[in-house]
Amino acid sequence: MSEIKNIKNLKEFSTSADRFEGANLLCPGCAHSIIVREVLNATNDDMVLSASTGCLEVCTAVYPYTSWDASWIHIGFENSSTAVAGAETMHKVLKRKGRLKQPDRNPKFVSFAGDGASYDIGFQWISGCMERGHNIMHVVLDNEVYANTGGQRSSSTPIGSSATTSPAGKVSYGEKKNKKDLMGIMAAHGIPYAAQVSPNKWKDMVKKIQHGFSVEGPVFINAVSPCTTEWKFDPKDTMHLADLATDTLVFPLYEIIDGRELNITYRPKNVIPVEEYLAAQGRFKHLFKDEYKYLIKEWQERVDAQWAYLQRREESRV
Amino acid sequence: MAKKGWDEFEIGAMLRTFDGKIDDIAGTRQEDRAYSQNSSYTASVADWRLIKPVFNKDYCIDCQFCWIYCPDVSIVSRDKKLIGVDMDHCKGCGICVEVCPTNPKSLLMFPEQADEETEIANWPKKDEEEA
Numbered sequence: 035m036s037e038i039k040n041i042k043n044l045k046e047f048s049t050s051a052d053r054f055e056g057a058n059l060l061c062p063g064c065a066h067s068i069i070v071r072e073v074l075n076a077t078n079d080d081m082v083l084s085a086s087t088g089c090l091e092v093c094t095a096v097y098p099y100t101s102w103d104a105s106w107i108h109i110g111f112e113n114s115s116t117a118v119a120g121a122e123t124m125h126k127v128l129k130r131k132g133r134l135k136q137p138d139r140n141p142k143f144v145s146f147a148g149d150g151a152s153y154d155i156g157f158q159w160i161s162g163c164m165e166r167g168h169n170i171m172h173v174v175l176d177n178e179v180y181a182n183t184g185g186q187r188s189s190s191t192p193i194g195s196s197a198t199t200s201p202a203g204k205v206s207y208g209e210k211k212n213k214k215d216l217m218g219i220m221a222a223h224g225i226p227y228a229a230q231v232s233p234n235k236w237k238d239m240v241k242k243i244q245h246g247f248s249v250e251g252p253v254f255i256n257a258v259s260p261c262t263t264e265w266k267f268d269p270k271d272t273m274h275l276a277d278l279a280t281d282t283l284v285f286p287l288y289e290i291i292d293g294r295e296l297n298i299t300y301r302p303k304n305v306i307p308v309e310e311y312l313a314a315q316g317r318f319k320h321l322f323k324d325e326y327k328y329l330i331k332e333w334q335e336r337v338d339a340q341w342a343y344l345q346r347r348e349e350s351r352v
Numbered sequence: 353m354a355k356k357g358w359d360e361f362e363i364g365a366m367l368r369t370f371d372g373k374i375d376d377i378a379g380t381r382q383e384d385r386a387y388s389q390n391s392s393y394t395a396s397v398a399d400w401r402l403i404k405p406v407f408n409k410d411y412c413i414d415c416q417f418c419w420i421y422c423p424d425v426s427i428v429s430r431d432k433k434l435i436g437v438d439m440d441h442c443k444g445c446g447i448c449v450e451v452c453p454t455n456p457k458s459l460l461m462f463p464e465q466a467d468e469e470t471e472i473a474n475w476p477k478k479d480e481e482e483a
């Protein structure tokens with residue numbers, strides 16, 4: 035128990051026995067479950083899991099079914115992080131008092147939550163967990179919208195995206211505020227590890243998750259989760275969208291160690307223009323009208339500036 | 353075991369995924385697990401599908417891309433070999449076909465009512481342009 039699972043290549047990875055089950059009610063092609071499978075299969079240790087209210091929770095715990103083959107708890111929208119933090123504290127105390135039946139087992143405590151539940155509504159709960167130093171991992175399934183309630187904007191929704199509470203139309207191009215830098219905010223807590231991941235880069239994901247499991251203290255993971263329903267693309271194209279997200283650098287893959295040291299973990303050989311990422315999704319369709327085309331240029335400039343910033347951070351080692 | 357109705361569970365009851373004791377879940381294959389009536393593994397979403405993937409093992413190189421990217425745990429791989437598709441849990445999204453790198457593809461989507469053997473017999477040939 036608690037050795038790091040040896041996953042050299044995909045063939046080896048495919049011998050994993052999944053602890054997440056099908057016949058859940060997530061949409062066909064939903065990336066949430068691809069991310070969950072990659073996280074869970076990164077270890078053979080016992081797991082104590084939680085999920086905040088949102089697509090993942092609602093669709094995997096439909097009475098009388100559960101899709102989880104591990105201890106799993108749901109309380110509310112805001113508190114998947116504190117739910118596993120409570121379990122983690124209890125485990126620690128029982129261990130100290132010698133009251134664990136199997137003290138050698140080394141469970142991993144993982145909280146899953148959407149961007150609505152992490153960037154907005156569960157923000158202070160997550161911050162509290164990071165500050166108190168619980169030995170937990172919080173994973174954001176970042177589809178940049180409140181998907182489960184029909185597509186309201188969150189503080190993760192990017193500029194120009196049409197959401198039900200920031201719809202595009204005659205007078206507006208949709209969301210007007212830029213996406214919140216939650217990675218930066220979480221790293222500012224001085225936590226041992228924060229990383230941005232994408233399901234298409236499974237090896238990068240597994241490496242980061244395993245590193246997250248190996249450190250003492252809170253870990254923050256932001257995972258881009260292309261949403262066929264709200265981003266408006268064909269379910270078969272989920273991985274194509276993830277490829278576009280990482281290779282346009284809209285979702286750069288990087289990690290921040292001890293709140294300071296930043297490493298870029300993936301450099302696309304051919305960087306794709308952001309326009310292709312936007313064009314692949316119905317939520318940005320209106321940006322291709324003449325009056326809004328200037329926003330595409332601004333998008334590219336923002337992504338370039340973010341990439342330049344990350345590279346400067348990486349070089350300066352501070 | 354008789355199925356319990358929604359009003360027969362105690363309020364706040366814990367749903368158990370497995371019947372009896374299981375010590376090493378991650379080390380136990382699905383076919384060797386005693387799933388309880390509360391695991392969604394025992395349910396089916398086959399009626400969601402309008403199209404379904406058909407697997408043709410002749411071209412498969414066992415790269416496992418379809419295994420890792422299937423959202424619904426429906427690509428069955430054992431001992432690093434792809435065995436087939438779990439048709440109770442597949443929702444017909446088509447991701448497995450998109451990510452399959454062989455030419456011709458080793459997985460293709462067909463209408464739900466299509467006959468597998470006929471489709472495999474008429475499998476498309478190598479696409480020269482793509483290669």
Ligand SMILES: Cc1ncc(C[n+]2csc(CCOP(=O)(O)OP(=O)(O)O)c2C)c(N)n1
Pocket residue numbers: 087088089090110111112147148149150151152155175177179180181182183188
């Ligand atoms: C305190 C509270 N506010 C609002 C809701 C209603 N609600 C349920 S799920 C959801 C959206 C979840 O969005 P997100 O966290 O991004 O997860 P997603 O569904 O997108 O994966 C909302 C608003 C709630 N359950 N609890």
Ligand code: SF4
Pocket residue numbers: 059060061063064065066089093177181182260261262263264
């Ligand atoms: S709405 Fe989006 S996030 Fe929710 S289940 Fe469907 S694809 Fe997944």
Ligand code: SF4
Pocket residue numbers: 063404405421422423424425426427437441442443444445446447448449
């Ligand atoms: S069609 Fe979708 S759900 Fe079915 S096996 Fe392929 S990837 Fe999995």
Ligand code: SF4
Pocket residue numbers: 411412413414415416417418419434448451452453454458459
């Ligand atoms: S993606 Fe294609 S080649 Fe690779 S294992 Fe699946 S069916 Fe075989």
Ligand SMILES: [Mg+2]
Pocket residue numbers: 148149150175176177178179180181
């Ligand atoms: Mg969301």
